[in-house]
Amino acid sequence: MLKTLCCIWVMLFSVCAFAQQPDVSGTITDQAGNRLPFTAVFVKNTTIGTLSNERGNYHLALKPGNYTLVYQLIGQRQTSAEINLQKDTVLNVVLLPEIYHLKKAKVTGEDPAYAMIRKAMAKRRFFKKQVKNYSCKVYLKGVQKLVSGPKRYLGDSVLKALSLNKNGSGILYETEANSQLNYAGSTKIKEILKASRAAGDHPSLNFNRAIDIQTSFYDNLLHWDALSNRSFVSPIASNAMGFYRYKFRGDFTENGRLVHKIEVIAKRKSDPSFNGFIYLEDGQWRLHSLNLKLFKLANISFVDSLQITQQFIPVADSVWLPSSTRFNYRGKILGFIFSGYFEGIYADYNLQPGFPPDLFDNQIMEIPKQAFRKDTLYWNANRPIPLTRPEEIYYYNKDSLGRKRQSNQYLDSAQKINNHFLFVPWLLNGYNVRSKDGKQLYNIQSPKDIVFYNSVERWGINLAPRYKRFAPNGKTLDIRPVLRYSFARELLNANVYASYRYNPAKQASFYGKIGSDFLDLNNSGNVSLFINTLSFLFTEHNLLKFYQSRFVQGGTQGEVENGILLNGFMEYSDRRSLNNFYKDSTQVTPILRNGIREQSNNPLDPGSDVPLFPRYQSLSFSGSATFTFNQQYTQRPDGKYIEPSPYPRIRINYRKGFPVVGSDVNYDFTSVDFFQDRLRMGIYGYSSYFFSGGTFLNHKKLYYPDYKQFRGGQPFVFDSSLGSFHYLNYYVYSTNRSYLEGHFEHNFGGYFLNRMPFIRKLRLEEIIGGSFLTQRIRDNYHEFYFGIKKLLIRFDYGFAFDGHSKIYQGFRYVYSL
Template sequence: MKHNLLFFLITLFTVAISYGQTKVSGEVFDTQGNALPFVNVVFMGSNEGTITNENGRFYLESDATWEQVRFSFIGFSNLIVDLEQKVNYEMKITLEEEAGALDEIVIFTGKTDKKNNPAVDILRKIWANKRENGLKQFKQYQYDKYEKLEFDLNTIDSALINSRLFKGMEFIFDQTDTSNVTGKTYLPIFVNEAVSKVYGDNEINKVKEELLGNKNSGFSENQTVIGFVKDLYSDYDIYQNYLQFFDKSFTSPLSRTGIQTYNYVLSDSAYIDNKWCYNIIYYPRRKNELTFKGDFWVNDSTWAIKEINMQLSKSANINWVKEIYMEQEFDIVNDTTFLLSRDYFLSDFAFNKKEQSRGMYGKRTTLYDNYEFDKKLDKDYYDKEVYNYDKDIYNRGDEFWEENRKEELSKDELGVYKMLDTLKTVKKFRNLYNAGSVLASGYYEIPSLNFDYGPIFSTFGFNEVEGLRIRTGGRTYFSQNDPWRLEGFLAYGFKDKKGKFGISGKWLLDKKSRLIISGGYRQDVEQIGASLTTSRDVLGRNLASSSLVNTATNDKLTSIKLANVAAEIEVVRNLQVRADFSLRTLESASETFSLDYFTDATQTTTTGELKQAEIVLTTIWEPGKKTSGFGVERRVTNEWFPSFYASYTRGLEGTLDSDFGYDKFQFSARKAIRVGGLGTLTASTEVGKTFDEVPLALLSPVPGNQSLFSIFNTFSQLNFYEFTTDEYASLQLEHNFGGRIFNRIPFLKGLNLREIIGVRGIIGNISQANIDLNRPAFESLLFAEGDPVTAITPSMIAPSMEPYYEYSIGVGNIFKVFRIDVNFRGNYNFLPDARKIGVTGSFGFYF
């Protein structure tokens, strides 16, 4: 939570203009006026250069002073242009075609041939030898790693610099610089440096990174920000078919599917570090796909990459990212080994992709050194975890950084450390920070009390029972490593005129095993049955209880009094075992909804109140999950890990006047899978069984969705309590193609829409004994007032004749933030009030 400055600064600052020694920018055309992409632009007498983008535009700068710049491209005559001044913007360059082209190289323009193309022949040799290159050829390896992460605000004009927003904070613009990739001025606002030692074992497929030092501007003790940023720029292997950035799968230019996605041109050949290398230019075959453009140099004997640069295609279907630029350099260890020595990653975040739009740079520079091989470490070493926050690592002195920093910081990067320290003393900035903190976390910080007020966004709610509902609450917060935390809330419904409240606390007893005890009490109105697995979160409340607009009347709410104590432990990494004891009192909160059940064998006496004591044993396994912090609460810093959940519930009849003894088993699994360039498939399955006879409140209603929101793991065309089971199995599949289909339709491809399909199904049963026990409740659900009461069969209550299913077709990325799904009910349309078709939607910020 204390990391919100980083997110707020994305929209807070802008930048001023400064000048380097030599700068050039402009466009390159042929004699017919067509823009020429991938033209080499180099300062004469130097190795400092760039290539034009797909629109023929270029920008190049140098700290040195140069008098000439050379433009060259195969098939065209070289052109050398004199530079009359240090800054030369908006140059218009025209190249003439050569009278005779080179005979030994075939030149391709536009869409290149997949056959008889020397560049593609070289690409096939890279595929054949990629397993023999890099670290994979060694059993074990270790190396030193230096990583610098930086966030910069870019592209503003003097009018904004002088605006009232920055009055009193003008000094921040003293640190502006100019990007040598985009030519934009920028202001560094966050710098993080890390030095670590990396150990790997290819025999057991394990990697361990040992952090030796960390230093940053403004977040010296915030591992959450550091973890978030590092996951944003995760490591990648250019030899892989797909590269994962910003929750997207980009086709690598070295992918085996590359010839279907890219055009390749053999451009040049030369000695690099005494190794003969070929230069290949590549660019996308189609627009709007997640692809790059750029070039790479490859050795002619090992077929290992020596250098590569990748720039995001301007038309790529990705939000909030205007530019991605990457460079990797590989050093020659010996005649057969090329190892990564430098990795540079720049991304330009912006609200739109217009040339002059303001945004923020995120940059990562990683340097690798001191490689050692085949030094075997004990297998247990890779599984050891750090359980305590080591302040020494985050407070290394200047001597440590002078010795271990493998790349000197620029003047502006050094200045940002001092600038932020000064900025935090400015009252106006502190007020802006507080506003940004609320937007990012939902809590308002009161540091003097070590208390956070919120969540702000839960202040208002609405349902048919409570009417308008207001809520206030908060939590203790000393730091993100707090060993204990207290939370609570108060609420009031203006229709039922009843107050609600809840309080909970948790305490971390042992950091190594993450032994946590917790407890709390809540008295509230809730929509039980909104999910198949019952949450034991004392303060939890689902959207079904608070939706402002519903597709059908939602009066099936329950008054709940819940007392709960629990203990949990992490047996091994990401494997959590938890034991709960809870006492619940449940009764209907609505006059039009019944939870009545028979209390005697003769079925003459009923009650609508249930008192139930239970023990719940839960296991949650989430392999691959990464977290930050060492306190009672940790934050997840990555995505795309699977989740497995298993629980056993035992009802304790007679304990504290508990009404029922029963057993219930439940299991669920969920995984999001990147399907190469075809998008993302999300799969979820749940199974469960309740033994013995229990009231409706303890059964497993199939989770309906009467809101207008698309909610995964619910059934959009089912009403609440339309189906109820005591055993069930469900499967939900949703595939987001990421625009792969729409991008091929002429009138749609410019909109960057994303197509989504889904199918959801469940089969379940309910015993006749449970029907007989709950006949009063089921009659109120099945029959309207005045209708004759007939025999109730299991097929009327549960989807036992055939699996209930529904499917959906959706369009996402509407205006970058909206998604609309059209949902179709597949069967059981004969049931009363069946909704055959419906529309749901969602809102969110996604790349």
């Protein structure tokens, strides 16, 4: 028996020893002994490779055998080393500076770089489309650091909580991932995540997917949503001569190929263009490598500078593809200086992958559950770039904290700290209480959303707590009870809303609501009780008009096919008009401070207290079908996440009032919406539009709440949701006949303001837009506006017309819900 066990042990040891690949590692330095970070290291005539880390250290696991390792870094001479690898081997390498040979140019002639760039432009489209299909492995890594910050905010407790050193610097976020990237043209991409690991809070600028970091300077324009609202011009774009100056800085020979170094200089600092160097291979005029930068004057957001480096390797005869792409960034916010990088390492290119016929569909990324369950042993064996010591410590601390967080003692302590009540955050955003396992959330809204004042109820409170439960599979339960009490009327309205998301992959849910409430006469209204309270108290203008409804509602939504979302909703309600409180009591309608009597709750006849409609009952159905063409999505374990679409969407709506079971209405309404948000317009920013047309096929019997309503913007604070008017009186223009409305807005992303001295330092974005509404009852309405925006702050100024008469002009502070 003992002999048998020994044999088994020897066999297992032999198998493990055979399976374990030897490792070549070392440090890469320059002549002066300075470590060279992010140097490409790859096996000659293959696409197997890695990068050195921030300390210049590298390692590469290979099967035993003879290899030629190639070391390549922009600005350094490429170096090769022969190695017979049978066991773990240390191989330190010194790179010499590249020696550039300058050509003699005619004194009166243009710089030689221009002729080279023209040749690269002529080959740009060829190289863009040269490779039809490929698959490869991609290793992604990202790190964000706090460099420094105001001392008054970095006390000992903060330093400890963020794992910062005594100088207030350290790692804030760290991530790495292994993916399989499959490519069959720009419209057929599929990323399959194999493993992912992250520690810390996600930064605002994030490139942690292979499809995010994939960058081709063979495209005319390059765009990153997180970075800017406009695109950037490639130095070899077909129109690049209008944006760049070029200078020849020399050439060098590498593996028998002549490589030219060309400096690219933005003609105007405010242009959406790069500064730096590109390297072109002579004769072929393909990109050999590049090192380019964007600065804040190019109107980039969240960061002050972004550096992009990209290196290429031969994958096959005459085919070169990226071996690495790297984004380095640096910024400053409120005195805090931060920096970071994201990099992608490409390996094991296959130009004849033989994709299964059903591989490419609208799912562009697949994230299986097991991708997040890889342990330290996996990462030690599958991480091509060695961690630096600070990175190791950061992961260790976060992993230790993660294990500690599983204990009941820690969960109880964390729950107590996280749920600690703070008055100012509650005043601004409400108060959240989470269960210690994070699966339940309780919310109490801000006091600004609780207390209200209007002409119908006068002072009142609107208590709307919220309970939400999260399941690991993405299913959620959401319950929102509401208690609304008018002190003047001594009247309580109560209702409860509940929804259950039962199939995240199909965006499928059930929802319902029952009770009573005072509702806005405009069912598309966008004025909150808080904004109305401020308006009524300080300007004596009551923006909201109410009616009372007792109702029971129920509905469901879900995708029947990818990109086809159906929604159905039934309601039975008892509705009645309301007058201002003083009319309902024995008191006389008050005189306002401006000497004018208070307007009534009837928006169509503000000088009269005649009810807008009689009390009636309504049984109605509302349904819609939304079509998103070529809808792409990422499939996660907790649900389906829709990617931004470059195509317009269409929504078909239908609403029916049934004259049965005591219902007093009888109508049929249908409409079609055609809309798109953020249509890219290259260097000129992006556009958004919304067009809608509809009619009442049958209008035998309906009342004002059943009319087609429109999203207006009477208050100074305006919601800029797609399909909203800036200045429209949203009650007066409601209709029970046909209508046609349109909205268009364009954000230039700083195209004009960036050209103005001093102003361009503010990095503002200019906006123009307009809307129109035509319907059979009133004159045509139209409005025009322009505005400026910086991050989340935006102010517009515009004009509104009823027919040919100007009815309003003024400012709006614009926000988006």
